[in-house]
Amino acid sequence: MSQGCRIAVFASGNGSNFQALLEASREGRLGGGEIVLLVCDKPNAFVVERARQAGVETYLFRPKEYARREDYEAEIAARLTELEIDLVALAGYMRLLTPVLVSPYAGRMLNIHPSLLPAFPGTDAIGQxxxxxxxxxxxxxxxxxxxxxTGTIVAQEAVTVEPGEDVDSLTARIHQVEQRLYPQVVKQFAEGRVRVNGRKVELG
Structure with missing residues (x-):
């Protein structure tokens, strides 16, 4: 991807990783990447307020209003196409995706997960x-x-569980790593410095 990479972020909750990506973009740390859309399945989530304050367009929907996942994903895909989105970054988006969204963005859709996969996939990975x-x-x-x-691993960073700490302090330290690592990886994608070969990824 070249300079001017247009990014859509999918999120369902507080939006701390959305905020980290947004700040990195504003400070020129996303390799020319720009956050142009938030997609959220929970209109009352705080991430929506973050996007509003930042002037980022939001696409809000309620999954229960659709008969199938593919139906709302088709609408999202159409909006991504209209906005000429180059890269999708999932940031606490709590829904599995179907080929309707995955296929068009194969190799251009990232997720961040708070464990060293393949250990502890799914929800509450830190608690697991x-x-x-x-x-x-x-x-x-x-x-x-x-x-x-289950997708191809692009980057990982270990966090040691310190003696005597509780799950809250571990969670806070993992979130700090997330908010530093994710912008770094998105920057590499935006700059075209990621090469994927099956399950192997090289970062240039």
Whole structure:
């Protein structure tokens, strides 16, 4: 991808990673990437307010109003096409995607997950790792496929579970890593410095 990479962020909740990407874009740390759209399936989520304050267009929808996932995804895909989106970044978007969205953006759709995949996929990954008693967990950025956190791994960073800490402090430290790592990876994509070969990824 060249300079001027147009990015859509999908989010469902607080939007801390959306905010991190937005600030990186404003500060010129996304390799020319620009956040031009927020897609959110929960209109009352705080991330919507973040987007409003930043002047970022939002696409809001309620999944229960549609008969199938493919129906609302077709509408989203049409909007992404209209806005000439180059890269999609999932940031706490809590829904599996169908080929309607995955196929057009194969190799151009990222997700960030708070564990070292393939360990602890799905929801509450930090709680899963904590309850399992791991000594090391971390953060994964991966390409999106149709599975649950099964796409090709792009980048990972380990986080050591410190003696005596609780799950809240571990969560806070993992979120700090997320908010630093995700903009770095998006920058590399925006600059065209990512080469994917099957399950192997090289970052230039």
């Amino acid at each position: 790792a904590w309850n399992y008693g791991v000594k090391i967990t971390g953060v994964t950025v991966h390409l999106v496929d149709e599975g649950m956190d």
